[in-house]
Amino acid sequence: MVLGRRAVPREPRLTLTSGRGGRLVNGRQGYATGVLVADRLAVRATHADTGEPLAVLVDTAHPGVVCGGDDGDTFGQRLAAGGSVEFDAVPVEDDAVLGPLSWDEDTLSPFSGLAAPTGRLVSAQICLGIAQGVLAEAREYTRAVHGPWPHTSPRDPYALTTYGELTVATLSAAALADQALEALDGGLARGEDLTDDECAEITVLAAAAEAAASRAAHDATARALDVVGARSASSAYGFDRFWRNARTHTLYDPVAHRLHEVGDYFLNGEHPPFTLPF
Structure with a gap:
């Protein structure tokens, strides 16, 4: 049984070359969250000579960093400032090479491995914010309009049960996220x-928190609108933005991956793979 972290590539390879002028990054990354506003990007680049995968910090102010345009125009999460990015001979200082992302479990230190659960918990908080946001707005609408059907009210058993279930799911996901953050x-x-064992336990907790928050966001953005009724489709209320944001955000790293990691750790003691967060 292997109890180490392994790096899993998710993007086309960027290359890191070494020469007289120093180290340079070249290539294209299909998507990077925050690329339009970030001061630095953490990317995965393969050393051109050794083939070793490395975690590298890139200065986005360099003219060789060219951000994509329309490819970041999604139907949700428009404020993520994401998109593709091209790297054309972008220089990298020695201290900007954070370390290897090798398949060899002994190459990456457990402390460096905490970058993965950190990213998972950022994702979980985004999902929780979406779930909490749609529930708050749907609640105010339900109180004001008194339900979507004739002769209904905020005391309607269906509305109360649905809000109860969604509140329990969201509070449970938030509690799990707090546990993982601690x-x-x-x-x-x-x-x-x-x-290694401590890093794995933290990573699994973060994966579970992200999975729970993702499901809470999907359930809340769909079922809360069932309570609000057909008028929730009106653009005047903007309820659709919650569904669009939840759907878009979770497409980049489906919850099935996190559930697989949690299950493999629970059943087989397998440590989750190390991945750079989006």
Whole structure:
């Protein structure tokens, strides 16, 4: 049984070359969240000579970093400032090479591996914000309009049950995210003393939190509108933005991947793979 972290490539390879002028990154990345506003991007680049995958920080202010345009025009999460990005001979300082992302479990330190659960918990908070947001607005609408059907009210059993189920799911996901965040804080405090097993446990907790938050967001953005009724489709209320944002955000890393990691760890003790967060 292998109990290490393995790096899983998700993007076409960027290359890192070394020469007299220093290190350079070249290639194209299909999507990067925040690329239009970020000061630095953490990317995966393969060393041209050794084939070793490396985590690299790139300065987005360099003229060799060219952001895509229309490919970031999604039907949701428009404020993510994401899109494709081209790297044309972008220089990389020595201290901007964070470390290897090798398939060899002994190459990446457990402390460096905490980058993965950190990204998972950012994603979980986005999903929780979407779920909480749609529930808050749907609640105010239901209170004001008194339900979508004749002779209904905020005391309608169907509305109460639906809001109850969605509230329980969202609160449960939030509690799990808090637990994972507390574990992550503890791991960061341990620094280089963090062990492989501790890193794996934190990563699994973060994966579970992201999975729970993703499901809460999908359920809330769909079922809350059932309570609001047909008028929720009116653009005047903007309820559609919650569904669009949840749907778009979770497409980049489907919840099935997180559930697979949690199940493999629970059943087989397999450590989750290391992946750079989007």
